[in-house]
Structure formats: structure tokens, C-alpha cells
Amino acid sequence: MxxxxxxxxxxxxxxxxxxxxxxxxxxxxxxxxxxxxxxxxxxxxxxxxxxxxxxxxxxxxxxxxxxxxxxxxxxxxxxxxxxxxxxxxxxxxxxxxxxKTILRNLGLGFTFGGATAALGGGFALGYGVLKSNETIAVGGSISLGIGLAHLIPGILLLAMSxxxxxxxxxxxxxxxxxx
Known part of the structure; x- marks a missing residue:
């Protein structure tokens, strides 16, 4: 027993x-x-x-x-x-x-998407300035701005998730x- x-x-x-x-x-x-x-x-x-x-x-x-x-x-x-x-x-x-896990998922999406757009935009901006190509520089600036605009709320959403x-x-x- x-x-x-x-x-x-x-x-x-x-x-x-x-x-x-x-x-x-x-x-x-x-x-x-x-x-x-x-x-x-x-x-x-x-x-x-x-x-x-x-x-x-x-x-x-x-x-x-x-x-x-x-x-x-x-x-x-x-x-x-x-x-x-x-x-x-x-x-x-x-x-x-x-x-809610949706906050975490949104935060991840905004953070990674924003970081990718900002990084790509930064490279395009630098390349456009280096090559004196105004079109690439302007496109890079826009991508950089949009990326940062998404990165900040993404980080905040992650902090609250x-x-x-x-x-x-x-x-x-x-x-x-x-x-």
C-alpha cells in the first residue's frame, strides 16, 4: 500500500x-x-x-x-x-x-514595421544625398518619418502589453x- x-x-x-x-x-x-x-x-x-x-x-x-x-x-x-x-x-x-495579447501583437507589428521602414528610409536618404539624387533622398525622408511614426507607438504598446x-x-x- x-x-x-x-x-x-x-x-x-x-x-x-x-x-x-x-x-x-x-x-x-x-x-x-x-x-x-x-x-x-x-x-x-x-x-x-x-x-x-x-x-x-x-x-x-x-x-x-x-x-x-x-x-x-x-x-x-x-x-x-x-x-x-x-x-x-x-x-x-x-x-x-x-x-490582451492583441496589444502585444500590435506592438510587435508597429515596432518591427516601423524599425524596418526607418532603417530603410535612413539608408535611402543617405544614398540619395550621397549621389545627389533628390528623388531617392525625398523618398528616404518620407520612409524614415513614417517608420519613426510607427516605431514610437509600437514601443508604447509593447510597454503596456x-x-x-x-x-x-x-x-x-x-x-x-x-x-
Missing amino acids: GEAAVSPPPGTPGVVRFRIDADEPGVELYQRLAPGVGVAAVEPEGTWTTFLVCAAPCDQTIDGRAGQHFFFGGEGFSNSSTFRLDKQTGSITAHVRPA GTRFTLGSGPVDAALLHF
Whole structure:
């Protein structure tokens, strides 16, 4: 006969009662796993194997004593940065403001498209000036301007495209974050 898992005593660091308070439905808590286990997901830092822990409102006891990395995500949402629970005790409420993946996708499109147009326009402008070709110089100037006009909002969209959260009643403790 197998032995039953022993629950750690209350107050054990890393074992917490976890609740998700989200601005929108569909927010989920994930845990990173070793390669080859679970479902692959793309996060800001790359591709990791992950496991769905719970969905909002969650209200579950979570054992993070091993220093696992957790993050928030969900269908149509950008993933949050990761955090650990190994030093936390008691009850934790995560206040989550999910960001739509469409913001990230638009930001990437505007940023890369704008950078490409600006770079090409800059080269064309330089070539046109070097060769005293006004047509190429004007075209390069226009492309450079359009590229910069797209690059700036693209960067702003990327900056706003991350799911944000706080643990407890205050901001996330910087020591819990792992980038």
C-alpha cells in the first residue's frame, strides 16, 4: 500500500492559501515545469513547459516550497512575469490586471514595421544625398518619418502589453520576481 501524502503544518514557508482577484474572467495561474512535462507555452523569456495550477478565483492551497516559478496567463492574455512562493506563508490574494495579447501583437507589428521602414528610409536618404539624387533622398525622408511614426507607438504598446499583478494588498516584493 502507498503512503498518503503528509500535509505540511500551517505556517510552513512556501505553503499558502492562494486566491486570484482578476479584472477580467479567464485568468489562470501556471507553474513552470521541467522540460518534457506538461504543456508548452510561450512566455516573455521564451518557451517553457508549464502546468495549469488553477483558474480565478482559485481559492486553493498551493505548495511552493521547492521554489517553483509561477505566472499568470490565460486564453487571449499576455503572460505575467514570474514569481515564487517559497518564502510566503498564510493567505495570499493576487490582484491581476490581464493585458490582451492583441496589444502585444500590435506592438510587435508597429515596432518591427516601423524599425524596418526607418532603417530603410535612413539608408535611402543617405544614398540619395550621397549621389545627389533628390528623388531617392525625398523618398528616404518620407520612409524614415513614417517608420519613426510607427516605431514610437509600437514601443508604447509593447510597454503596456504585459499582465500586471500584486500579491497581497501591496505591490509585488521585488525579491519574489525572477526575470
